[in-house]
Amino acid sequence: MLKILASLVIVSAGGICGMLVARSYSLRPVELRSLKSALQMLETEITYAATPLAEALGLVASRTDYRLAPLFEETRKELLSVPGCTAKEAWEKALYEFYPRSYLIGCDMAILRSLGGALGITDSSGQSKHLRLAMEQIEAELKKAEISALQHVKLWNYLGFLGGLVIVLIFY
Amino acid sequence: MSHIVYSTDNCRVTIKPSPWQEVTNMLPASIRSMITGLPLNILERLEEIRLRQNRPLILGLPDGDILLDINGKPAVAPRDCYLVTADDIQRVTQSISGCSLYAFGEELKNGFITLPGGHRVGLTGKTVLENGRVRTLKYITGLNIRISREVNGAASPLLPFIIDKRTGSILNTLLFSPPRCGKTTILRDIIRQLSNGIPELNFRGVVIGVVDERSELAGCFQGVPQREVGIRTDVLDGCRKAEGMFMLLRSMAPRVIATDEIGTDEDFAALEGVFNAGVKVLTTVHAASLEELNQRPALRNLLSMKVIERFVLLGRSKNIGTIEEIIDGRTMLPLPAKEVEQCLKYLPAL
Numbered sequence: 001m002l003k004i005l006a007s008l009v010i011v012s013a014g015g016i017c018g019m020l021v022a023r024s025y026s027l028r029p030v031e032l033r034s035l036k037s038a039l040q041m042l043e044t045e046i047t048y049a050a051t052p053l054a055e056a057l058g059l060v061a062s063r064t065d066y067r068l069a070p071l072f073e074e075t076r077k078e079l080l081s082v083p084g085c086t087a088k089e090a091w092e093k094a095l096y097e098f099y100p101r102s103y104l105i106g107c108d109m110a111i112l113r114s115l116g117g118a119l120g121i122t123d124s125s126g127q128s129k130h131l132r133l134a135m136e137q138i139e140a141e142l143k144k145a146e147i148s149a150l151q152h153v154k155l156w157n158y159l160g161f162l163g164g165l166v167i168v169l170i171f172y
Numbered sequence: 173m174s175h176i177v178y179s180t181d182n183c184r185v186t187i188k189p190s191p192w193q194e195v196t197n198m199l200p201a202s203i204r205s206m207i208t209g210l211p212l213n214i215l216e217r218l219e220e221i222r223l224r225q226n227r228p229l230i231l232g233l234p235d236g237d238i239l240l241d242i243n244g245k246p247a248v249a250p251r252d253c254y255l256v257t258a259d260d261i262q263r264v265t266q267s268i269s270g271c272s273l274y275a276f277g278e279e280l281k282n283g284f285i286t287l288p289g290g291h292r293v294g295l296t297g298k299t300v301l302e303n304g305r306v307r308t309l310k311y312i313t314g315l316n317i318r319i320s321r322e323v324n325g326a327a328s329p330l331l332p333f334i335i336d337k338r339t340g341s342i343l344n345t346l347l348f349s350p351p352r353c354g355k356t357t358i359l360r361d362i363i364r365q366l367s368n369g370i371p372e373l374n375f376r377g378v379v380i381g382v383v384d385e386r387s388e389l390a391g392c393f394q395g396v397p398q399r400e401v402g403i404r405t406d407v408l409d410g411c412r413k414a415e416g417m418f419m420l421l422r423s424m425a426p427r428v429i430a431t432d433e434i435g436t437d438e439d440f441a442a443l444e445g446v447f448n449a450g451v452k453v454l455t456t457v458h459a460a461s462l463e464e465l466n467q468r469p470a471l472r473n474l475l476s477m478k479v480i481e482r483f484v485l486l487g488r489s490k491n492i493g494t495i496e497e498i499i500d501g502r503t504m505l506p507l508p509a510k511e512v513e514q515c516l517k518y519l520p521a522l
Contacts, residue, residue: 046272046274047274050272050274050275050277051272051275052270052271052272052275053270053271053272054270054271054272056272079270079271083197083201083267084199084200084201084204084263084267086262086263086266086271087266087271090271119271120266120269120270120271120272120273120274121262121265121266121271121273122273122274122310123273123274123277123280123307123308124274124277126274127274
């Protein structure tokens, strides 16, 4: 009885691990898509409404996907609460806190980090160019992420359970 | 020192920062600590802070400049001075624009940004041209932060000369002086007092329209005046003077229109329109003497119309805002020196 219970636990644990890995593959494109639309909103606020950056970030945070909202909200809070803080510093601090909680990977973060260096320091056409560049890079990453998700989601879902099963068979 | 503001309606007491505090709050921590460590008598007299990349930090005072060393002490030799870094300039630029330089397109074209409180930051760098006109500034490497002060009562001694004692109406007045002689401060106080009313002169307040193109007179932040400009004053903030004067004439029925630093032909043409509408004008212009005013074609035309009833020359001979001369616009002769002497006696230091 104990052996059966232990086997069930091992298979379930393997399955859960596999599902977690598969989830990271499936949610990365979701986050990238939301990120692209959030940057689109930010561009509109900056170029058409000339909304001050802190206010624009707050508006984006309130309208965007709940997974990405903390990135914009934390940057806004940092900008408003720390005197003399630059947009780059606020953005990087928010990114540092956001990264472990997101499914984005290193190359996505590199795009965002490079965008942070340009936020708020040029005229509206310059801001538009930087944001569009970031959106294009995100679009390219999104395509790669979608292909990767197609390849890996099912694989990891099965692999987790099968891995657990193999361990059970070895030790049974 | 902070100013304590008492609000009588709900017994709330608020601490209003001094003008130098409002400005130093915008500076990076390193420079802020250097400046705020200076004695209060220097800080209270601070007129401007100049930051030029890779060059010394310079503080402008009425009696000359001060260069600071790395410890915030006045430096004697240029080699001991604190040199402003690119990072300092970048931080100040971001701070004054709220990290939103894109929202200051028009201001960048004009080369300055106005801070809450009416302080003006002049910017220099590389201009980007479009069709031969300045589109924006990039590589900002020089900043001049001019501290704006309001001195309530600064215009009191002048008021008897710009109010017609017989009719009780206001005389068209032009304040003129070289830069940094207190034109804006005195004009602001004239506006405040004429708008509120002056019981000592038995003068009831009148509706005043202010076209504040550079946000220096009323120091508006999000449309709300941060400086005391009187209870009957309507402010058009950030509006071109010529356009704004007509807008006020049409919409707010002012008795007086006030504007700072007129200079273009368009401004003078708009002034003519205001005179023709029977509305009085209070304005300022950069010039060191009446002769200099006469040399400028647009101004010469205005002078020949004989519509300005008082010319007031300001200077710094005793302190900033010294009334050097009051000239009657009809005779073009200075008012009796004795009367003007009386002004000087009661003129508070700016």
